[in-house]
Amino acid sequence: MIDRSEPIGPLRIGEHVSDASFLSILERRNLLPTWDAGPVDGSPVPEATTVLSLTWADGVLMAGDRRATAGNIIAHRRIRKVYPADDHSAVAISGTAGMALELIKLFQTELEHYEKIEGTRLSLEGKANYLARMVRGNLALAFQGLVVIPLFCGYDETNDVGRLFSFDVVGGRYDELNYATTGSGGGEARSFLKGSWKPSLTREQALSVAIEALISAAEEDSATGGPDIKRGIYPSIVLVTDTGVEEVDDATLATITAQVIEARP
Amino acid sequence: MSAPFYVPPEQLVKDRADFARKGVGRGRPIVAVTLEEGILMVGENSSPALRKIGEVYDRMAFAGVGRFNEFETLRVAGVRYADLKGYSYARADVTAKGLANAYSQTLGQIFSHEVKPYEVDIVVAQLGADVKADQLFRIQFDGTLRDAHILVVLGAGEEAIQEQLAESIAPTLGVDDALDLICGAIEQAAERQIPDEAWETGLLDRSAGRRTFRRLSVDEVSAARDR
Numbered sequence: 001m002i003d004r005s006e007p008i009g010p011l012r013i014g015e016h017v018s019d020a021s022f023l024s025i026l027e028r029r030n031l032l033p034t035w036d037a038g039p040v041d042g043s044p045v046p047e048a049t050t051v052l053s054l055t056w057a058d059g060v061l062m063a064g065d066r067r068a069t070a071g072n073i074i075a076h077r078r079i080r081k082v083y084p085a086d087d088h089s090a091v092a093i094s095g096t097a098g099m100a101l102e103l104i105k106l107f108q109t110e111l112e113h114y115e116k117i118e119g120t121r122l123s124l125e126g127k128a129n130y131l132a133r134m135v136r137g138n139l140a141l142a143f144q145g146l147v148v149i150p151l152f153c154g155y156d157e158t159n160d161v162g163r164l165f166s167f168d169v170v171g172g173r174y175d176e177l178n179y180a181t182t183g184s185g186g187g188e189a190r191s192f193l194k195g196s197w198k199p200s201l202t203r204e205q206a207l208s209v210a211i212e213a214l215i216s217a218a219e220e221d222s223a224t225g226g227p228d229i230k231r232g233i234y235p236s237i238v239l240v241t242d243t244g245v246e247e248v249d250d251a252t253l254a255t256i257t258a259q260v261i262e263a264r265p
Numbered sequence: 266m267s268a269p270f271y272v273p274p275e276q277l278v279k280d281r282a283d284f285a286r287k288g289v290g291r292g293r294p295i296v297a298v299t300l301e302e303g304i305l306m307v308g309e310n311s312s313p314a315l316r317k318i319g320e321v322y323d324r325m326a327f328a329g330v331g332r333f334n335e336f337e338t339l340r341v342a343g344v345r346y347a348d349l350k351g352y353s354y355a356r357a358d359v360t361a362k363g364l365a366n367a368y369s370q371t372l373g374q375i376f377s378h379e380v381k382p383y384e385v386d387i388v389v390a391q392l393g394a395d396v397k398a399d400q401l402f403r404i405q406f407d408g409t410l411r412d413a414h415i416l417v418v419l420g421a422g423e424e425a426i427q428e429q430l431a432e433s434i435a436p437t438l439g440v441d442d443a444l445d446l447i448c449g450a451i452e453q454a455a456e457r458q459i460p461d462e463a464w465e466t467g468l469l470d471r472s473a474g475r476r477t478f479r480r481l482s483v484d485e486v487s488a489a490r491d492r
Contacts, residue, residue: 031353
């Protein structure tokens, strides 16, 4: 009855999948996205760069620049690296762009799928652990140079607090206090945040600090793109609070970016 | 070895259908209606854990009566089908028509090939841009697929509830008015009062964002019923 050649196939009743996992279904049906070979020498694939996350008074914030590079070429000017993962968490990525975007899509589908099958959401801890497992699954490719490193943040409804998590290439998962960064400009952004982050930042302050950290990274790192006012390109920012996820609109970002640039020495 | 008795196919189908119909007829009823505010599904369910109404996709919902394990199997298969299709193609490519067809094929197959047919009656709803574009599909235990307009009633007391609501339900009603009418009709058919917390509801809310499915809280149900 089961036809392997069909990508979706008919409805499968009683298909044995051990948990409420979307990935398990893909795995079982041989549909998991795979990248078997590393990149051919001399033709680099697009890389997404600096993303950061920080806590503020009402929750957490996640921000990323908009540039992707392939070697010394600017591959994309408007790529998005920061996404809502579900209604109460957000995820950002750095590294090989194509794989990273697929990872985010899978992660979003996974969370929604679990919620629908089980009737409850995964805990924030559960989501972070699952993401770590997905990164770990990518280890072999990471050694070939196709690295994907996410940041994850969300509102912990059990403890009523915003939390953020960083990851490493082997799937290590780290609870971060205050702020975290990753990507090629991450070091520079972190240095900036070390000086400028304060406990209980207001919404406007948090947005300003995040934008300025990205500008600061863009000044030192050629793979990180600064705001491009002429083309209307601003960092993408997502806020997570107890009421849910908010994607900050371009008009707000334009105003705050202008203020930040004006105030910079 | 003894040869199996010959059973004429008409008799076989009738026996199976009678068996399934009896099982479904015992199930507590569920009503689905299309309103201007969205698609509302209501049923009596004293268990807050074992759901009969559920979210399938952004603008799609499922409801079933009959044996819980059987319609739950169908619901889970439907969610998998929808998520897989949306992931492989695009979110807009997941349609109730496709899913209803898949359910119909599956139930038809089970009805004629398995040891016993599923004792279920299910409805798949899809929220359109406006009430005219809403879709309700009803799929019965033998795979019979029908598309309904405005109102679908499944389970025990189906005819009585259908008859009563056919006159009173209109898409222009608000969610609370429709809820009150439906609850009243179900109570009348069951000939008893049903407490507010024993109503299970699902609403595909036309004013919501991407994921339109939500459940009404007990407070919302009480507010609608206490007027």
